[in-house]
Amino acid sequence: MRITVDMNLCESHGQCVFAAPDIFSFDDEDYLLYDAAPADALRDRAEQAAAVCPVRAITVSAGAS
Amino acid sequence: MRRPAPRRIVVVGASLAGLRAAEALRAQGFTGTLTIVGAEPHLPYDRPPLSKQVLTAQPGPPGTALPLPAALDARWLLGRPAVSLDPTARTVALADGTLLPYDGLVLATGSAARGAPAALAGPPRGVLTLRGLDDALALRAALVPGRRLTVVGAGFLGGEVAAAARQRGLHVTLVEAAAQPLERTLGPAAGAYVGALHRAAGIDLRTRTTVTGFRAGANGHVTGVELATGDTVRADAVLLALGAAPATGWLADSGTAVDGGVHCDPYLRALRPDGSVVDGVVAAGDVARVPQPLAGGGRLALGHWTNAVEQGAAAAATLLAPGTPAPFTAVPSFWSDLHGARIRSVGLPAVADEARIVEHDLAGRRLEVAYHREGRLVGALTINRTARLAAYRTALREDGEPAQQPAPAA
Known part of the structure; x- marks a missing residue:
């Protein structure tokens, strides 16, 4: 599974961090950090994170982890 | 008790909660007829930008349409408000006379901006409210740099519009009845902090006062706002940001409990005043008044984006659950961007x-x-x-x- 985040759109709402803390987190300046190739077992959480992003910055796609 | 799977589902409300409910119905395997009713003529659009980028972006407002999944396969009835619900006959009536039978019904009609209080009824032209896309475009047109805007109500919406207008180069007065902006929602300390942000941005924040009247020119357009303090503030445009009320007027004769929003059980099923479940009817988003564990189980309607997203999906799951649905337990969240x-x-x-x-x-x-x-x-x-x-x-x-x-x- 591949994760991409359009950082031009990201407004640090934090909804993805709430939905999938194993993939998304913030640094001390509220800048989003994420695992671009998480395990496929996290697929549901990744898709939930994409669904709750208010600015639709997250894309989840198939691909080698 | 096992119920037959619904074949016809009607979603009343074509905004975020209704769309997310419809998406979830299809994602959860619903293959029957799906009809989405909208009072506005627009396909679903996103509301948070209406008080931000839609007002400030140059040269023109950005698109706000929400993406529609290709597999939604819904019949859209737009620009046709629902006017009544008969839960015994299981039909919804629309303003144009259309009668829609349903096996399952999602109530997602959102909320409407509160207008001028009775004492200020019949305000002059140039006194606006903001709820929908058309309202936002009208407000945007009034935000001419160098002009004067008065915003009445320093809640999230009023604060964001004041900030947007300031960014556009208007002179902005923000009037608030409480001692601090957002005091009732966030408490006095956070409210004072937000007030300081407004003042640092050059907004004339007037707290502990209310609007008692409007002044208008010979052409019938607003020229000023009279305050309870006795002051008059010059204004070329006024935004009333006095909160929103759940849009339940069309349900008045439906037998559902609707004061302060559609009363729901923890599974988002609509209730009658005696607490019994209205069979086959669920609610989601601003219109739904749902038990909140953090409020000691008291029912609250929450007009937040994430609430619409999460309740839309949960309401769909309840409608399709063959047996016991899951209770709705999402932790609420909201945001605002100011200055x-x-x-x-x-x-x-x-x-x-x-x-x-x-x-x-x-x-x-x-x-x-x-x-x-x-x-x-x-x-x-x-x-x-x-x-x-x-x-x-x-x-x-x-x-x-x-x-x-x-x-x-x-």
């Missing part, structure tokens, strides 16, 4: 009886507040400290999660 400050919140600060300031740095534009009710954490708010929120949300989930109880048979 470049990221205001983020989880839980229900509005029900707190105590606000504990963890960090208060006006120069650094950072704030962290933990909210408690009877000694128990019920919410948190940060400004430019979103990273701190996840731990609060985890604590609220663990503390606020009710025991899983089986639903009574519908």
